[in-house]
Amino acid sequence: MSKTTRGVVLALIGGTCWGFSGTCAKFLMDSYAVDPVWLVCVRQLAASVLFLAYAAAVPGERVHLHDLARTRMxxxxxxxxxxxxxxxxxxxxxxxxxxxxITNSATATVLQALGLVVLMVYACVVARRRPRRRELAGLVLALGGTFLLATGGDPTKLSMPAAGLAWGIFTGVTYALYTAVPAKALERWGSPVVNGVAMLISGLILAAAIRPWEAVPALDTVGLAWLAIIIVVGTFLAFALYLQGVRDLGPLRASMLGTSEPISATVFSVLWLGTAFAPTDIVGFAMIVVMVYLTA
Known part of the structure; x- marks a missing residue:
């Protein structure tokens, strides 16, 4: 298998794993009444151990881990x-x-992709330049896709809960911040180390706030299995595969293939959870996926 072919396959699988993880989370919350913040806390702490163990085991990443410890971050x-x-x-x-x-994994994943518009605007402001034609086209598609998702084409009413739309937009903005803030740290220490440490810190903050050990949901063997899948497949493995795709293809081509995330989230939601989408939802999803290609 050539390097390019490997990169394409791994980037696609990584994005698909991310989309699958969102559907697994929806299943746990609906079937076992798992609290969303509890789920995030446990996932962050467990995944941080996997990321840091990976960084310690791989020679190239171990150097970054040692440097971070030696210089005290x-x-x-x-x-x-x-x-x-x-x-x-x-x-x-x-x-x-x-x-x-509040909504479903497909809608949440697509709304999160709106963070690319925030990053585009930020890049234009920093570079003191006007948006390019394809960027403007991406902005129009993003706004149009969000309008269809939120209203179903009828501007007089919302077709999703207002809280779902608000949280979805919040997710897009914070995705942009999470992408932009650690740029220098990623360049110095690499993604496994930075993500491992950041997940550990965020997990500990959440643990101090919600005390997850005091409100453990009643998970049977099936529920525990899906929780493990979210941590291992949907977080750690998705990241590892996508990262290798970035190394093989470069960030631009890999990010385009990463659009398999919203597509897979939609497919899994329909086939597994039986989620129904209106035609306007599908058009809205498609518009935002095209936006990702134009602004990547």
Missing amino acids: GGVAGVVTMVLTALCMMANSCGYVVTIN
């Missing part, structure tokens, strides 16, 4: 960046799962 500036990254990650993760709980 790069001093005050590094600590601030890492804490801000953790807070952005925590806000994004909680917003995403809450949106799933």
Whole structure:
């Protein structure tokens, strides 16, 4: 298998795993009354262990882990960046799962993709330039797709709960922040280390706030299995596969293939959970997926 072919396959599988993870979360919340914030807290703590173990086991990443420990996260500036990254990650993760709980995994995943519009605007402001034609087209598609999802084409009413729309937009904004804030840290220490540490910090903050051990949901063997799948497949494995795709293809092509996430979330929601989507929803999804291609 060539490097390019491997990158395409792994990026597609990584995005699909992310979409599948959202559907698993919806299943747990609906079937076992799992609290969204509890789910995020447990996932962050467990996944942080996997990421840091991976970083410690891989020679190239181990160097970054040692450097982070030796320099104490790069001093005050590094600590601030890492804490801000953790807070952005925590806000994004909680917003995403809450949106799933109110709506469904497909809608939440698509609304999160609106963060690319925020990043586009930010890039234009920083570079002091006007948006390019394809970026403007992406903005129009994003606004149009969100309008269809929110109203079903009828501007006089909402076709989804207002709270779901608000949390979905919040998720998109925090996704943009989570992408932009750790840029220098990622360049210095790499994604496994930065994500592992940020997840650990965010998980500990949530644990201190909600005391997850005091409100453990009644999960049977099936429920525990799906929780493990969310942590291992939907978080750690999805990241690892997508990261390898980025290394093989570059960030631009990999991010385009990452649009398999909203597509897979939609397919899994329909086939597994029986979620029904109106034609306007499908058109809205398609418009936002095209927006991702134009703004990537």
